Amino acid sequence: MNILVFIKRVPDTESKIRINRETNSIVEDSLNFIISPNDEYAVEEALRLREAKGGQVTVIAAGTEESLVVLKKCLAMGADEAVLIKDEMKETYDGLRIAKILARAVEKKFPVYDLLLFGKQSMGADNAQVPSMVAEKLGLPQANVVTKLEIDGNKGTAHREIEGAMEKVTFSLPAVVSAQKGLNEPRYETLKGIMGAKRKAIPALTFEELGLSQEETAPQVEVTRLDMPPARQAGKIIPGTPEEAARELVKLLHNEAKVI
Amino acid sequence: MILVFIETREGKIKKSSLEALSEAKRRGDELGSEVAAALLGPAMDCLNPDVFSYGAAKVFLLENARLGAYSSQGYAAAIHELAQELQPKVIFFAATAMGKDLAPRLAAKLGVGLASDCTKVAVQEGRLEFTRPIYAGKAFLSVRLKSSPQLATLRPNVFPLSEPRNKAGEVIRKEAVIAEGQINGQVAEILREKGEELDVTEAEVIISGGRGMKGPENFALLKELSALIPRSTVGASRSAVDSGWIGHQNQVGQTGKTVSPNLYMAFGISGAIQHLAGMSSSKFIVAVNKDPDAPIFKVADYGIVGDLFQVIPPLKEALAKALSE
Numbered sequence: 001m002n003i004l005v006f007i008k009r010v011p012d013t014e015s016k017i018r019i020n021r022e023t024n025s026i027v028e029d030s031l032n033f034i035i036s037p038n039d040e041y042a043v044e045e046a047l048r049l050r051e052a053k054g055g056q057v058t059v060i061a062a063g064t065e066e067s068l069v070v071l072k073k074c075l076a077m078g079a080d081e082a083v084l085i086k087d088e089m090k091e092t093y094d095g096l097r098i099a100k101i102l103a104r105a106v107e108k109k110f111p112v113y114d115l116l117l118f119g120k121q122s123m124g125a126d127n128a129q130v131p132s133m134v135a136e137k138l139g140l141p142q143a144n145v146v147t148k149l150e151i152d153g154n155k156g157t158a159h160r161e162i163e164g165a166m167e168k169v170t171f172s173l174p175a176v177v178s179a180q181k182g183l184n185e186p187r188y189e190t191l192k193g194i195m196g197a198k199r200k201a202i203p204a205l206t207f208e209e210l211g212l213s214q215e216e217t218a219p220q221v222e223v224t225r226l227d228m229p230p231a232r233q234a235g236k237i238i239p240g241t242p243e244e245a246a247r248e249l250v251k252l253l254h255n256e257a258k259v260i
Numbered sequence: 261m262i263l264v265f266i267e268t269r270e271g272k273i274k275k276s277s278l279e280a281l282s283e284a285k286r287r288g289d290e291l292g293s294e295v296a297a298a299l300l301g302p303a304m305d306c307l308n309p310d311v312f313s314y315g316a317a318k319v320f321l322l323e324n325a326r327l328g329a330y331s332s333q334g335y336a337a338a339i340h341e342l343a344q345e346l347q348p349k350v351i352f353f354a355a356t357a358m359g360k361d362l363a364p365r366l367a368a369k370l371g372v373g374l375a376s377d378c379t380k381v382a383v384q385e386g387r388l389e390f391t392r393p394i395y396a397g398k399a400f401l402s403v404r405l406k407s408s409p410q411l412a413t414l415r416p417n418v419f420p421l422s423e424p425r426n427k428a429g430e431v432i433r434k435e436a437v438i439a440e441g442q443i444n445g446q447v448a449e450i451l452r453e454k455g456e457e458l459d460v461t462e463a464e465v466i467i468s469g470g471r472g473m474k475g476p477e478n479f480a481l482l483k484e485l486s487a488l489i490p491r492s493t494v495g496a497s498r499s500a501v502d503s504g505w506i507g508h509q510n511q512v513g514q515t516g517k518t519v520s521p522n523l524y525m526a527f528g529i530s531g532a533i534q535h536l537a538g539m540s541s542s543k544f545i546v547a548v549n550k551d552p553d554a555p556i557f558k559v560a561d562y563g564i565v566g567d568l569f570q571v572i573p574p575l576k577e578a579l580a581k582a583l584s585e
Contacts, residue, residue, distance in 0.1 A: 011395070013396075013514045013515055013534040014532070014533055014534060015533075016398070016533060017395045017398040017399050019399055026395075026399065037515055093394070093401060093403065094373060095364060095367075095373075095374060095376070096367060096368060096371075096372070096373055096374070099368060123395070123396065123514055123515070124394065124395055125394060126376070126377065126392075126393065126394050126395070126396060126518075127364075127374075127376045128360050128364070128376060128377075129364040129367070129374055129376060130364075131364075132332060132361060132362075132364035132365040132368070133364045133365070133367065133368035134368075135332075135365065136336065136364075136365045136368035136369055137368055141331075141332075141333060141443075141444045141445025141446075142332055142361070142365070142445060143445065144360070144361050145357065145360075145361075147508075156445075157448075159451065160357070161357065161509055162356075162357035162358070162450075163356060163357060163458075163459035163461065163462055164452075164457050164458060164459050164462075165450050165451060165452050166450070166451040167330075167357075167447045167449075167450055167451070168447070168448045168449040168450070168451055169445060169446065169447055169448065170445065170446065170448045171444060171445025171446075172444045172445065175445060180508075181501075181508045181511070181515065181516070182507075182508040182509070220372065220373035220405060220406045220407045221373045221375075221403050221404075221405060221406070222403060222404045222405070222406055223401065223402070223403055224389055224402045224403060224404055225391075225400075225401070225402035226399060226400070226401055226402070227399065227400045227402070228399060228400070229393070229397055229398070229399065229400060229540060229541065232540060232545070232558070232559040234557055234558045234559070234560065234563075235545075235560055235561035235562055235563065236561070236562055236563065237552075237557070237563045237564070237565060238562060238563065238564050242564075242566050242567070242570035242571045242574060243574040245564045245566065245571065246564070246571050246572075246574035246575035246577075246578050247574065247578045249546065249562055249564060249575065249578075250575065250578040250579055250581075250582050251578075251582075252562055253523065253544070253546070253562070254582050257523070257544045257561065257562075259465070259522045259523040259543065259544050260465075260489065260523070260579065260582060260583065
């Protein structure tokens with residue numbers, strides 16, 4: 001199987017986010033960056049499919065050269081190739097813009113594939129747009145938020161999470177699948193993998209090579225504001241024995257908060 | 261016109277679609293735009309009264325045997341065709357599993373931007389400004405979309421339902437054109453887990469447990485509390501999920517789900533930054549924890565410092581009493 005996996009570099013989920021109001025962007029100094037955790041499930045699934053069925057796993061990221069670190073990590077996990085699509089623009093929160101770039105790269109540079117794997121959403125922009133948009137651009141079926149994936153010949157079956165149930169989706173290959181927690185347990189890099197990844201070259205593709213014009217890569221989403229969430233005040237600590245506190249809590253929820 | 265995609269499950273309209281419709285009506289009144297609803301699939305007529313009472317002036321019933329089972333390709337094709345004809349200014353979806361699957365596909369088909377999982381919509385200079393949490397709620401982003409129609413998915417449980425009105429409207433029936441071979445992936449089956457739990461993203465009350473629950477068996481205590489409270493469900497912190505005590509679908513936080521219930525009750529959850537991000541837009545927060553310095557108390561409206569195993573039994577009793585009155 002020929003599998004393409006799309007990943008993104010995001011701030012560590014344990015980080016505090018600070019914002020710059022003048023530029024309407026987040027402050028990146030002192031932030032630690034990681035591969036978006038959902039993307040790790042996608043990489044792991046690709047490696048498992050390759051181990052079961054043979055083939056090749058290529059990992060692709062769009063971004064600045066800072067994304068090389070997360071691409072290297074995927075090579076160290078066991079991916080065969082990694083490719084950077086050079087995008088100098090900071091986070092635009094515009095899913096369609098990225099989908100156009102990725103779909104064009106697939107058409108121009110990776111025309112032979114069976115499966116495109118993504119994380120269900122980047123942990124940052126939280127858009128959950130790119131996988132479905134790439135599927136539409138390439139005329140492929142899609143299965144998102146997947147917790148189980150089976151490939152049999154040119155047919156796929158996936159379980160995807162919906163409210164209070166699972167949907168079993170069947171599709172033909174090639175297809176787009178987006179991964180989430182529950183699909184697998186991503187492996188750690190091995191020392192051998194890390195050494196191998198160090199030596200491996202990561203080619204970079206430019207918009208020019210992909211025939212992407214300035215117009216096509218201009219964001220359609222205009223950021224008007226970036227705000228911190230409304231600060232919450234620490235409230236009341238209810239004193240007393242567990243029995244007294246529990247009774248008082250119900251009283252407060254009923255009479256004061258009016259939520260029970 | 262503002263067009264609202266109405267999602268149905270088992271012959272009923274999802275509450276979050278009616279919330280989206282209510283919001284469409286409020287913003288539509290401001291913009292001077294009428295609101296229309298789109299219902300897809302066979303035999304949807306019986307649902308017309310519901311969409312009219314929540315603000316739609318028109319309902320479009322898009323019919324085709326191929327719309328019987330959900331497929332992003334078939335549904336996107338049907339709405340795309342309708343949008344080409346109606347040229348709406350705005351299209352709303354509920355940010356449900358289906359809405360999040362369908363809206364981006366339609367946006368790419370139309371070649372327009374999409375604002376995902378919005379928690380606020382405002383009218384500015386005749387266009388909409390969408391506000392949405394990013395980094396799971398560590399910051400809020402406001403955007404305008406330069407392209408038209410403006411597409412957005414609206415987070416469940418955030419936009420108030422309007423008071424239903426006894427109104428009639430226009431019903432327009434259309435046969436959707438979906439070519440042979442246009443759908444090559446679709447839902448084959450819906451697999452129910454035991455019971456019919458409400459998803460954490462839809463629940464109005466979440467009873468959540470963390471490491472302090474000490475083991476999977478103790479989540480039964482939270483389920484007992486949840487059983488007492490209407491439209492409630494059980495949630496969990498990352499460490500409880502990673503310990504295998506409860507399924508990942510219940511996980512609240514940046515690596516799980518971001519939620520905005522009316523009431524979030526955290527038992528034995530210390531409040532890691534990624535957990536707080538996912539639940540701090542809850543309207544009321546209750547924390548029960550042994551550790552008086554736990555970060556969760558900094559965001560809680562009401563806190564009890566104590567052993568959750570001693571607090572839950574009298575709490576259950578008091579809740580049962582209060583809810584029966």
